[in-house]
Amino acid sequence: MTNTRSDWEQRFQSLTIEGRAFIDGQYRTALSGDTFECISPVDGRFLANVASTDEADANAAVAVARQTFESGIWAKLAPAERKRILIRFADLILANQEELALLETLDMGKPISDSMGIDIPATANAIRWSAEAIDKIYDEVAATPHDQLGLITREPTGVVAAIVPWNFPLIMASWKFAPALAAGNSFILKPSEKSPLTAIRIAQLALDAGIPKGVFNVLPGYGHTVGKALALHMDVDVLAFTGSTAIAKQLLIYAGQSNMKRVWLEAGGKSPNVVFADAPDLRAAAQAAAGAIAFNQGEVCTAGSRLLVERSIREPFIALLVDALQAWKPGHALDPDTTVGAVVDQRQLDNVLRYIQIGKDQGAQLIAGGSRTLEATGGLYVEPAIFDGVTNAMTIARKKSSARCCR
Numbered sequence: 001m002t003n004t005r006s007d008w009e010q011r012f013q014s015l016t017i018e019g020r021a022f023i024d025g026q027y028r029t030a031l032s033g034d035t036f037e038c039i040s041p042v043d044g045r046f047l048a049n050v051a052s053t054d055e056a057d058a059n060a061a062v063a064v065a066r067q068t069f070e071s072g073i074w075a076k077l078a079p080a081e082r083k084r085i086l087i088r089f090a091d092l093i094l095a096n097q098e099e100l101a102l103l104e105t106l107d108m109g110k111p112i113s114d115s116m117g118i119d120i121p122a123t124a125n126a127i128r129w130s131a132e133a134i135d136k137i138y139d140e141v142a143a144t145p146h147d148q149l150g151l152i153t154r155e156p157t158g159v160v161a162a163i164v165p166w167n168f169p170l171i172m173a174s175w176k177f178a179p180a181l182a183a184g185n186s187f188i189l190k191p192s193e194k195s196p197l198t199a200i201r202i203a204q205l206a207l208d209a210g211i212p213k214g215v216f217n218v219l220p221g222y223g224h225t226v227g228k229a230l231a232l233h234m235d236v237d238v239l240a241f242t243g244s245t246a247i248a249k250q251l252l253i254y255a256g257q258s259n260m261k262r263v264w265l266e267a268g269g270k271s272p273n274v275v276f277a278d279a280p281d282l283r284a285a286a287q288a289a290a291g292a293i294a295f296n297q298g299e300v301c302t303a304g305s306r307l308l309v310e311r312s313i314r315e316p317f318i319a320l321l322v323d324a325l326q327a328w329k330p331g332h333a334l335d336p337d338t339t340v341g342a343v344v345d346q347r348q349l350d351n352v353l354r355y356i357q358i359g360k361d362q363g364a365q366l367i368a369g370g371s372r373t374l375e376a377t378g379g380l381y382v383e384p385a386i387f388d389g390v391t392n393a394m395t396i397a398r399k400k401s402s403a404r405c406c407r
Helices: 005-013 055-071 079-095 097-108 112-133 169-183 197-209 223-232 245-257 282-298 311-327 346-361
Strands: 021-023 026-028 035-039 046-051 159-163 186-190 216-218 238-243 262-267 271-275 304-309 365-368 385-388 403-406
Touching: 005 097, 021 055, 021 197, 026 197, 046 197, 055 159, 055 186, 055 216, 055 223, 079 097, 079 112, 079 169, 079 197, 097 112, 097 169, 097 197, 112 169, 159 169, 159 223, 169 186, 169 197, 169 238, 186 223, 197 216, 223 245, 238 245, 245 262, 271 282, 282 304, 282 311, 304 311, 311 365, 311 385, 346 365, 346 385
Parallel strands: 159 186, 159 238, 186 216, 238 262, 271 304, 304 403, 385 403
Antiparallel strands: 021 026, 021 216, 035 046, 365 385
16 A cells, blocks of 8 residues: 555654764764754755764774774675675665655655655665675686686775765665675765765664674765765775766865775766657657656756757657656655655755756746746745757756756
């Protein structure tokens, strides 16, 4: 039976929200005592005071992670046992699916149907995939002369830190911690300050699954404080990041300024959809184009924020696109029928509305959406927008936004 909005509201009343950091197998306040408020974009309600960790907390977490790695309690555990524990971790994610989905939606604003049907199952699947890879990806014997032997072995690196974005909080985190843990590394997760709650919660689930204390740590806080501290730390061996290109460049600089740690980056771009006249089903293409920008409130690294259409089909395709966008209407994020939820916070909402105004001011034609809506809820909702008559010189054609560009 599918939960109704009322069911989710009732579930919230009994929800216990943890806001502390997780270091060495236990929840802790920031050493400074600093916190920041976590406010839901769904309806403006206060959720929790969250620990605002900084360099001192990063030093503590790295020291614990290093000691744990060197002890071999996880790194040298039999591969079959690491696999068993990680599969148990995935099972616990699914066993707590409703709680995690509710936290994800309240914290980040995405529709509860997406949190339940996409984000939490995908997180469990990512953990399970890496767990299964443990006994299926083997070391190798290199091609050598008959009197020589060359072996290629796969070994854990040491302490891995990850800085993840707010748009898919758990999914993005799992893509980083699951393979790192599967290989035997110790891990430190720095979730976005805009959406830290599920990361904090699953730290306890990792411990419950059997991951030894000190192996999986979570440091909520800001990028310029704890994120920078991790990037500059001499005892962090690998840094993984998903986010803006500007921050990705800065992290490479920090790696060079410290220990030349390995840095794995996923940076966003300005992604186009291209539709030619020989497309076999223009309606299906229009539906795909609408979903490419409206899904997850347009808050996707690969969101199709530009649309290039062959001139001969321009008019009928735009009509189909406007029609397809009708399926993507903002609604209360706890309503299971909602397809477009709330924008993550006031700053992001202001940015989206600013880009829409810039598009108008520079001469683009707003032909659908683009207005703030549902203000009475106290939440941060805006209609997906379609612009026509866009040139390559316009800001909305060149810079990332949640506005749809069509020409």
